[in-house]
Amino acid sequence: MSAISTFHEFRNTPAPTRLRLTRRGRIVFFGIPAMLLLAALLSLAGFINSPAKASDSQSQLQPPVAVTVTVQPGQSLWGIAGAAAPERDPRDVIAEIIQLNDLRGGRIQPGQQLFVPAN
16 A cells, blocks of 8 residues: 655745725726716706696696587688687697597588587
8 A cells, every 4th residue: 555645835825915996996986886876866856856746737737628519501620710719729729629529530510519629
């Protein structure tokens, strides 16, 4: 039987030094948290300065009021819109009339009942 003998060589290794950050490491270690903090502060400032939707005026929160109009012979949507809201642009009023009545193609017939915005 043979005996195997091994010799371990012990070296004097210096004690580990403390961690040293490189320039890139310092940027990552301090820069990213600083940017996150800045983003959080800007978001908070935006929330504080923005008006709340609940504080809008009551007129904007209520649905539009509409009245019923019977189409007379010779009337057009343009004429009905001009009579219903003379202070507004007739194109906007016509768009509301079409939407309120679900008109396909914007065609109307005499005797037809239309909902017209009453603003």
